[in-house]
Amino acid sequence: xxxxxxxxxxxxxxxxxxxxxxxxxxxxxxxxxxxxxxxxxxxxxxxxxxxxxxxxxxxxxxxxxxxxxxxxxxxxxxxxxxxxxxxxxxxxxxxxxxxxxxxxxxxx
Amino acid sequence: xxxxxxxxxxxxxxxxxxxxxxxxxxxxxxxxxxxxxxxxxxxxxxxxxxxxxxxxxxxxxxxxxxxxxxxxxxxxxxxxxxxxxxxxxxxxxxxxxxxxxxxxxxxxxxxxxxxx
Numbered sequence: 001x002x003x004x005x006x007x008x009x010x011x012x013x014x015x016x017x018x019x020x021x022x023x024x025x026x027x028x029x030x031x032x033x034x035x036x037x038x039x040x041x042x043x044x045x046x047x048x049x050x051x052x053x054x055x056x057x058x059x060x061x062x063x064x065x066x067x068x069x070x071x072x073x074x075x076x077x078x079x080x081x082x083x084x085x086x087x088x089x090x091x092x093x094x095x096x097x098x099x100x101x102x103x104x105x106x107x108x
Numbered sequence: 109x110x111x112x113x114x115x116x117x118x119x120x121x122x123x124x125x126x127x128x129x130x131x132x133x134x135x136x137x138x139x140x141x142x143x144x145x146x147x148x149x150x151x152x153x154x155x156x157x158x159x160x161x162x163x164x165x166x167x168x169x170x171x172x173x174x175x176x177x178x179x180x181x182x183x184x185x186x187x188x189x190x191x192x193x194x195x196x197x198x199x200x201x202x203x204x205x206x207x208x209x210x211x212x213x214x215x216x217x218x219x220x221x222x223x224x
Contacts, residue, residue, distance in 0.1 A: 032211060034212065042217070042218075043198055043215035043216060043217050043218055044151070044198070044215050045215070046212050046213075046214075049212070087150070087151070091211075095153060095156065095166070096213060098143075098150050098151040099150060100148070100149065100150035101150060
């Protein structure tokens with residue numbers, strides 16, 4: 001089983017849609033979890049950390065299920081500017097392991 | 109301005125040549141990292157450093173050398189470039205609040221390297 005797995009997409013959604021991304025990880029001892037955003041030909045940037053209790057930042061909600069080793073990201077009311085690749089990132093043995101990313105394209 | 113910079117941003121070289129990619133950060137972060145990003149593989153760790161003069165191999169370190177004589181600089185050298193090292197290289201830094209280096213990392217803009 002790969003350390004961090006994501007559906008590569010692409011997810012093509014209309015503006016205003018709600019879209020959810022899922023991610024699974026293999027190391028049950030992982031302590032830190034993140035979602036990063038990467039725009040085309042740019043560097044990855046932290047979108048949000050993921051906490052056990054779940055956390056929300058505006059239109060974005062992240063959830064962690066430690067028992068199932070599963071992380072999710074929900075984007076409500078999608079904007080054109082949300083178009084990007086979203087990387088699921090999991091700490092493993094002190095380093096960060098990056099998923100291959102899920103590409104989101106929001107259309108007018 | 110504070111931040112993390114990489115140079116050059118673009119580089120074309122030939123097989124067998126030595127190439128050095130530079131990374132500089134102004135935050136005095138303890139940890140620095142080098143990743144490569146290829147289609148179908150995502151970001152893969154090449155080397156990381158926990159402090160000056162301390163470096164460790166990552167997942168794909170063969171063919172690469174790093175050094176860290178100063179906290180702010182972390183150059184990556186391809187000793188004899190191969191076509192398979194054509195990639196986008198990202199440098200990152202972090203200042204961990206917990207154990208190890210598993211905290212938020214800040215990335216440089218990347219270097220696009222082509223090996224002919």
